[in-house]
Amino acid sequence: MQRYKCIIVEDEPLATGILKSYIQRVPHLELDGEFRDAISAGSHLQELATDILFLDIHLPELKGLDFLRTLTKSPAVVLTTAYHQYAVEGFELSVSDYLLKPYSFDRFLLAVNKAIKQIQANQVPVISPVPGDNFLYLTIERRKVKIIFDDIDYIESSREYVKIFTEKAMHISKVRTSELEKMLPVEKFRRIHRSFIVATGKIDSYNKEFVEVRGKKIPIGGGFKKDIAFFKKG
Numbered sequence: 001m002q003r004y005k006c007i008i009v010e011d012e013p014l015a016t017g018i019l020k021s022y023i024q025r026v027p028h029l030e031l032d033g034e035f036r037d038a039i040s041a042g043s044h045l046q047e048l049a050t051d052i053l054f055l056d057i058h059l060p061e062l063k064g065l066d067f068l069r070t071l072t073k074s075p076a077v078v079l080t081t082a083y084h085q086y087a088v089e090g091f092e093l094s095v096s097d098y099l100l101k102p103y104s105f106d107r108f109l110l111a112v113n114k115a116i117k118q119i120q121a122n123q124v125p126v127i128s129p130v131p132g133d134n135f136l137y138l139t140i141e142r143r144k145v146k147i148i149f150d151d152i153d154y155i156e157s158s159r160e161y162v163k164i165f166t167e168k169a170m171h172i173s174k175v176r177t178s179e180l181e182k183m184l185p186v187e188k189f190r191r192i193h194r195s196f197i198v199a200t201g202k203i204d205s206y207n208k209e210f211v212e213v214r215g216k217k218i219p220i221g222g223g224f225k226k227d228i229a230f231f232k233k234g
Contacts, residue, residue, distance in 0.1 A: 009053065
């Protein structure tokens with residue numbers, strides 16, 4: 001069963017508690033954070049992608065709808081509010097659903113299902129490389145983007161997502177590290193930690209504890225230290 005990460009942006013503790021209790025009752029939902037203001041939530045979203053955003057409209061400093069307009073890459077959004085007059089404006093921003101407080105668990109489930117349908121409609125499958133290819137395509141911001149193997153410095157996993165670091169950019173894609181590892185040529189890449197895969201040709205230095213790639217120190221996991229000898233060949 002696919003699990004969907006979600007965050008809550010809500011400044012009322014009681015409303016947050018109700019949402020948390022509802023999320024915990026749904027096996028395929030995973031609460032990844034709760035925030036009392038949009039600015040803190042925005043900082044989180046810059047670092048970690050999420051699937052569903054439960055967003056109150058009336059927030060301190062930056063209102064919910066204004067916050068949505070600042071996002072260049074928005075997850076599926078479920079608005080939560082006690083005010084019905086913002087519904088049209090919310091749907092103009094392509095939100096998945098609009099929960100009017102107080103709402104029941106059944107109504108919450110309906111909103112979750114709408115959000116998941118929106119996510120699935122926007123997903124583009126990973127295209128596996130053909131043997132001999134020097135690239136693969138990954139879904140990044142709802143587009144199929146060509147990633148050339150020789151451009152990759154290292155890859156860092158973050159649950160169901162990966163961050164792909166190149167000299168010029170960092171890309172985030174929703175694919176499991178284990179799946180991506182199978183698509184990479186073994187002569188160019190090595191997994192050295194549960195959370196890291198490195199391009200062996202990009203390693204500038206290493207010891208028993210870490211490798212260094214473009215100034216970034218990447219730890220070597222205990223179960224991977226037997227592979228250090230490989231770097232001498234890579």
